[in-house]
Amino acid sequence: MYLNKSTKIAFIGCGAVGKTLAVALSKAGYSVIAASSRTYSSAEDLASRIAGCVSYESIPEAALQADLIFITTFDSAIEPVVNSIKWSARQAAVHCSGASSLDVLKTAESQGASIGSFHPLQAFAGVDDALAALPGSTFGIEGEGQLKDYLTQLALDVGGKPIFLQSSDKPLYHASAVTLGGVLMGQIAVIAQIWQDRLGVERNEALKTLIPMVRGVADALEANGIPNGIAGPYVRGDIETVKKHLEAMRSVGIKEMQMYATTALAGIKFAAEKGVCSAEDVKVMKDLLNTYINNNPI
Ligand SMILES: NC(=O)c1ccc[n+]([C@@H]2O[C@H](COP(=O)([O-])OP(=O)(O)OC[C@H]3O[C@@H](n4cnc5c(N)ncnc54)[C@H](OP(=O)(O)O)[C@@H]3O)[C@@H](O)[C@H]2O)c1
Numbered sequence: 001m002y003l004n005k006s007t008k009i010a011f012i013g014c015g016a017v018g019k020t021l022a023v024a025l026s027k028a029g030y031s032v033i034a035a036s037s038r039t040y041s042s043a044e045d046l047a048s049r050i051a052g053c054v055s056y057e058s059i060p061e062a063a064l065q066a067d068l069i070f071i072t073t074f075d076s077a078i079e080p081v082v083n084s085i086k087w088s089a090r091q092a093a094v095h096c097s098g099a100s101s102l103d104v105l106k107t108a109e110s111q112g113a114s115i116g117s118f119h120p121l122q123a124f125a126g127v128d129d130a131l132a133a134l135p136g137s138t139f140g141i142e143g144e145g146q147l148k149d150y151l152t153q154l155a156l157d158v159g160g161k162p163i164f165l166q167s168s169d170k171p172l173y174h175a176s177a178v179t180l181g182g183v184l185m186g187q188i189a190v191i192a193q194i195w196q197d198r199l200g201v202e203r204n205e206a207l208k209t210l211i212p213m214v215r216g217v218a219d220a221l222e223a224n225g226i227p228n229g230i231a232g233p234y235v236r237g238d239i240e241t242v243k244k245h246l247e248a249m250r251s252v253g254i255k256e257m258q259m260y261a262t263t264a265l266a267g268i269k270f271a272a273e274k275g276v277c278s279a280e281d282v283k284v285m286k287d288l289l290n291t292y293i294n295n296n297p298i
Helices: 018-027 040-048 059-064 075-083 104-111 129-132 145-157 167-199 201-224 237-253 254-274 279-295
Strands: 006-012 031-034 069-070 091-094 115-119 138-142 162-165
Touching: 006 018, 006 059, 018 031, 018 040, 018 069, 018 115, 018 129, 031 040, 031 059, 069 075, 069 115, 075 104, 091 104, 115 145, 138 145, 138 167, 145 162, 167 201, 167 237, 167 254, 201 254, 237 254, 237 279, 254 279
Parallel strands: 006 031, 006 069, 069 091, 091 115, 138 162
Antiparallel strands: 115 138
């Protein structure tokens, strides 16, 4: 296997990530030449975005055209798709899942192919938004030797920042990414719903107010780091305010109150580090949060 910019690349699985990476790599000068998916129209859609890229009805046939094959299907389809392809030593199989290990590629490896993973630490929905978000995004990379070097170069060439992962790091790496992405999105949606139900602001209108705050929070953390960038009454040791918040959230629902209380409790060690409130206040705050958490089972 020799990998360079003219290495022929195929994408199997033409959804948000497949389309976005294929277009980004093509724009960066790489040769994306084949696409196939469960539904042929998805492959046609990907291929129509890239000059010289051909859509294939047959997944094995698309894979046969290429040296580097990205498997960008749903996580559960990666292994069956890999098993349906005839691999050779000139090829590499790479998936983009943060949750799956390299084990799902073992059939490719047993037939001589190199294997790796290339996980963009970014939320993908629409292709245009995702393309705009790629520069500056982190890419979690697994692999060895030349493939690892090549995936590193791919990440750099789409404006990303590579980091290297051991298979044993994968579950925690992905859990942390989802806590930041999906779980944070869930929290924001819960808050927007509270605005709709209790403050009379339609939830998507509420988002227009809340999202600039999310950006401000990210900016404050980036500018000031941990612990100085962390703020809020639970950090200041403002016990009475936090008690009012817990009651207000409990009036909405136990789950909403637990969301506030458990997040604050997990972050309280940074309040202690920041040193803006006394050790005694930190202890009182912890006791208050634990009391609400333990006395209000979901
Ligand atoms: N979305 C994210 O934010 C994100 C971020 C980082 C990594 N990832 C990872 O990237 C990968 C792709 O995720 P995605 O968000 O792009 O998913 P997606 O938008 O749902 O696209 C998955 C694509 O794979 C196709 N597919 C499903 N089963 C298939 C099969 N058996 N054979 C061939 N194609 C099949 C789908 O069907 P059709 O052909 O019917 O369209 C669809 O086009 C996953 O491993 C995911 O964990 C996702």
